[in-house]
Amino acid sequence: MAVPTLPSRDPAWPERLALVHEYLIWPGGSEKVLQELVAFAPQAPLYVSLFSAHTLPPSWQELTIHTSFLQGWAKWLGVLRPDYHARLKYLLPWMPLAYESFDLSGYDCVISSSHAFAKGILTGASTLHLSYIHSPTRYLWENRELYLQREGLGRSGPVGAIGQWLLHRLRQWDFLAAQRPDLLIANSQHIRRRIAKLYRREAVVIYPPVPLQGLEPVADPSADYDLVAGRLVPYKRVDLAIAACERLGRRLLVVGEGPELARLKRLAGPQVEFLPHQPPDRFRELLANCRLLLFPWEEDFGLVAVEAQACGRPVVALNRGGAQETVIHGQTGILIPEASVEALVEGLRQADRQEWDPQRIRAHALQFAPERFHAQLGSLLRWAWPRFQAGERLDPREWSAQ
Secondary structure: OOOOOOOOOOOOOOOOEEEEEOOEOOOOHHHHHHHHHHHHOOOOOEEEOOEOHHHOOHHHHHOOEEEOOHHHHHHHHOOOOOOOHHHHHHHHHHHHHHHHOOOOOOOOEEEEEEOOOHHHOOOOOOOEEEEEEOOOOHHHHOOHHHHHHHOOOOOOOHHHHHHHHHHHHHHHHHHHHOOOOOEEEEOOHHHHHHHHHHHOOOOEEOOOOOOOOOOOOOOOOOOOOEEEEOOOOHHHOHHHHHHHHHHHOOOEEEEOOOOOHHHHHHHOOOOEEEEOOOOHHHHHHHHHHOOEEEEOOOOOOOHHHHHHHHOOOOEEEEOOOOHHHHOOEOOOEEEEOOOOHHHHHHHHHHHHHOOOOHHHHHHHHHHHOHHHHHHHHHHHHHHHHHHHHOOOOOOHHHHHOO
């Protein structure tokens, strides 16, 4: 009797792979990247600290998702709701332990998607850990005072001291956690430089995938409004966009939700309209018909700026962070020198004087398509896995030089 031939394993590809992400409560930019990671490794189970089925699209419920012990706590605290920001702070001290508690010993490779704690998972000597870093944990290293004030911890006395001590301890953990992955992947050159400064590590750069399906120029856009879109949090400086448009008498649509919503509504005049998170088809329609997208803040990458350009619409953006790599001044948008109302007003005036070519703007955005992300991530994994198994050190500069 003939012995059946078993399919041979690919020695350059790990057989058992898992994904790790931060909490899944509301869809944002990092969740769009996670969706492409799921498409890259569709059989891989997903580990998250928290998961909210009723605030996410139904497609997330089709995945194999493992949550941490914080899931039960979050239900009791009411964290798994659209207004989760106000309560999530109570779980913050326990987040490191939540990720360290995951048992990932059964996997050959784990890919973590991290803007805070996910990179801190514990893996054994035989498990390759690649960590895709959206940003070093922003509220630990930057905007600390703003974060403490927003969470009611920015006071003097015992409460303020406790808040400062907690962030100090979390910064210590965050630095140590960033040393655990075998290889760090930065989502931009901007983030690569921040990783080098804050974590003292080199990283490879793979730009985030921007799903471009359905994002394309329309024949005759209405172009009767400017657009701001994203989570309404303090660092995004939507207040500057409101003030600049008010000064110039321009109609502005603000799409998003978050803790800044009430304050921004108080600042806004009749020319500003606020919309909650929009369904994908409606949001694509808003992007394709806007006069331009306003992006007056420093972002780690900024998916929405690329989405607007895919629709052929120019972007007026702050000349810092990811916008320096996604917006070409004078060709796909205007880069302003500082985050101020005056600079934004001048940027809007420059944009009005410019003749824009929608097809040229879209062509620039195509370099960030998911196909390129999948190809680069696959190339990196095929490079890293055999070397890891051979006990070699993974030098990011070696892969980047290919």
